[in-house]
Amino acid sequence: MQIVQTINELKQIISVNKDKTIGFVPTMGYLHEGHQALLNKARIDNDIVVASIFVNPAQFGPNEDLDRYPRDIDRDTELATDAGVDVLFLPSAQEMYPAESGINITVGDLSTKLCGESRPGHFDGVLKVITKLFHLVQPTKAYFGQKDAQQLAIIQTFVSAYNFPVEIVRVQTVRESDGLAKSSRNVFLSEHERVEAVHLYHALLLAAEKWEKTNDLNAAIAKGKVHIESNTSGKIDYLQALSYPDLQPVTDKTKEVLFATAVFFEKARLIDNILKEKKDV
Amino acid sequence: MQIVQTINELKQIISVNKDKTIGFVPTMGYLHEGHQALLNKARIDNDIVVASIFVNPAQFGPNEDLDRYPRDIDRDTELATDAGVDVLFLPSAQEMYPAESGINITVGDLSTKLCGESRPGHFDGVLKVITKLFHLVQPTKAYFGQKDAQQLAIIQTFVSAYNFPVEIVRVQTVRESDGLAKSSRNVFLSEHERVEAVHLYHALLLAAEKWEKTNDLNAAIAKGKVHIESNTSGKIDYLQALSYPDLQPVTDKTKEVLFATAVFFEKARLIDNILKEKKDV
Numbered sequence: 001m002q003i004v005q006t007i008n009e010l011k012q013i014i015s016v017n018k019d020k021t022i023g024f025v026p027t028m029g030y031l032h033e034g035h036q037a038l039l040n041k042a043r044i045d046n047d048i049v050v051a052s053i054f055v056n057p058a059q060f061g062p063n064e065d066l067d068r069y070p071r072d073i074d075r076d077t078e079l080a081t082d083a084g085v086d087v088l089f090l091p092s093a094q095e096m097y098p099a100e101s102g103i104n105i106t107v108g109d110l111s112t113k114l115c116g117e118s119r120p121g122h123f124d125g126v127l128k129v130i131t132k133l134f135h136l137v138q139p140t141k142a143y144f145g146q147k148d149a150q151q152l153a154i155i156q157t158f159v160s161a162y163n164f165p166v167e168i169v170r171v172q173t174v175r176e177s178d179g180l181a182k183s184s185r186n187v188f189l190s191e192h193e194r195v196e197a198v199h200l201y202h203a204l205l206l207a208a209e210k211w212e213k214t215n216d217l218n219a220a221i222a223k224g225k226v227h228i229e230s231n232t233s234g235k236i237d238y239l240q241a242l243s244y245p246d247l248q249p250v251t252d253k254t255k256e257v258l259f260a261t262a263v264f265f266e267k268a269r270l271i272d273n274i275l276k277e278k279k280d281v
Numbered sequence: 282m283q284i285v286q287t288i289n290e291l292k293q294i295i296s297v298n299k300d301k302t303i304g305f306v307p308t309m310g311y312l313h314e315g316h317q318a319l320l321n322k323a324r325i326d327n328d329i330v331v332a333s334i335f336v337n338p339a340q341f342g343p344n345e346d347l348d349r350y351p352r353d354i355d356r357d358t359e360l361a362t363d364a365g366v367d368v369l370f371l372p373s374a375q376e377m378y379p380a381e382s383g384i385n386i387t388v389g390d391l392s393t394k395l396c397g398e399s400r401p402g403h404f405d406g407v408l409k410v411i412t413k414l415f416h417l418v419q420p421t422k423a424y425f426g427q428k429d430a431q432q433l434a435i436i437q438t439f440v441s442a443y444n445f446p447v448e449i450v451r452v453q454t455v456r457e458s459d460g461l462a463k464s465s466r467n468v469f470l471s472e473h474e475r476v477e478a479v480h481l482y483h484a485l486l487l488a489a490e491k492w493e494k495t496n497d498l499n500a501a502i503a504k505g506k507v508h509i510e511s512n513t514s515g516k517i518d519y520l521q522a523l524s525y526p527d528l529q530p531v532t533d534k535t536k537e538v539l540f541a542t543a544v545f546f547e548k549a550r551l552i553d554n555i556l557k558e559k560k561d562v
Binding site: 007011018019099101102103104105106107108109110127128131132135136138154157158160161162163164165 | 299385409416
């Protein structure tokens with residue numbers, strides 16, 4: 001595995017592999033089995049696998065956890081090696097953002113719901129770094145987890161609207177044995193919160209079940225919220241159901257429904273979601 | 282020369298030419314010797330030359346000349362064939378913008394001066410279409426005229442900040458025998474205005490000369506403006522001198538100075554500019 005810290009080195013490697021298929025897994029590091037699933041899929045599909053680890057300042061708000069976002073490069077390097085990664089790109093913030101151009105990407109409507117509401121500018125920052133990384137790596141396919149459903153929906157829309165020559169591959173959320181979605185931020189949970197945290201997933205399952213039985217989305221959302229409030233010490237940011245991937249209110253024409261939640265614990269804000277096909281009624 | 286109207290056809294051609302160097306000349310059509318200079322340079326530098334003709338709605342304001350922008354596809358096709366273009370991309374607006382994603386590119390500070398001031402959103406629209414075209418054509422080099430100096434500066438900054446894998450080539454402004462910069466919009470000038478229009482260029486030369494002699498930029502600008510006011514029936518939008526390519530006020534550290542002007546005639550707004558190296562004083 002080649003470890004690359006500069007854009008020039010990366011460009012050189014990409015330029016000599018123009019005839020190969022490249023699978024790309026962009027990450028913020030502190031890799032877990034969720035990332036592993038992305039890397040495994042990329043390894044199967046492509047000649048070359050490129051992974052990046054970059055805790056992107058542009059997608060953190062002023063009061064968010066940029067500085068204390070968990071990092072462990074040694075363990076990440078080992079995991080990437082084991083997953084068969086060919087090139088691991090580890091740029092510095094200075095390397096990625098040497099100067100302020102004043103030119104930005106604004107997500108608009110898709111960023112006003114779910115996580116976007118409590119994280120203004122977050123998805124603008126995601127698209128900024130994704131654009132740069134896609135241009136540098138020039139991947140055939142790029143792999144993203146369903147765990148970040150809104151991010152995936154926005155990237156998919158962006159890639160399509162701006163004709164990026166890359167295929168976005170969606171990979172299912174990987175869960176702990178009790179059902180908690182794998183996340184780098186789970187490390188911030190206290191022992192007590194870790195036990196409670198599985199109830200985000202349970203609440204989503206209960207809400208979806210209620211909806212499938214009654215077709216009453218409001219009652220379903222209410223049931224999910226009550227479950228989180230009764231079973232955790234966390235504070236609900238949102239629990240919502242929207243059509244996927246356009247993130248609009250559910251209507252008769254909706255095909256897939258996203259049940260998504262975000263909950264603040266003492267030192268971590270966790271998110272989770274499930275997707276359900278809408279049956280004709 | 283292949284004439285291509287759909288994105289799918291274009292993608293197919295690009296995908297079988299991955300091992301070739303591609304020179305790209307994006308235009309809005311009504312081609313003249315300025316475009317020809319871009320095409321000639323692209324022809325010399327690359328294996329394959331792709332040109333596009335697309336009058337991009339996203340870069341026209343509500344009261345601008347989108348509907349009456351001059352078009353002559355037959356003549357353009359002939360000129361492109363003669364210039365050795367391999368692929369001429371002629372998409373419809375529906376093909377380029379099938380749906381509104383809500384995701385936009387905002388230029389910020391660089392778009393607040395010169396033409397940006399009287400054409401709000403113009404450069405945002407330019408970057409939108411350029412991003413799409415670059416992703417579709419995947420050029421090795423793309424060619425732009427110095428005539429649109431602010432556009433060139435913004436595209437250069439954008440390509441660098443967002444790591445597009447393309448080299449931007451700047452090509453000198455081509456002029457009529459009397460000195461008027463070639464432009465598709467010159468066709469809108471009355472006979473009388475056509476005679477006057479060369480004084481935009483003269484005014485820029487006079488201003489630059491005054492500045493080089495006196496080092497007094499305000500006096501230089503004033504001299505240029507008086508020249509246009511005295512010799513044309515046009516209304517000055519701006520005549521300014523800025524450092525290039527960052528479009529900031531000229532300081533001791535400035536290396537290149539852009540003298541640029543825009544003048545409204547009855548049915549056309551013309552622009553012109555010259556670049557001067559700043560000598561140490």
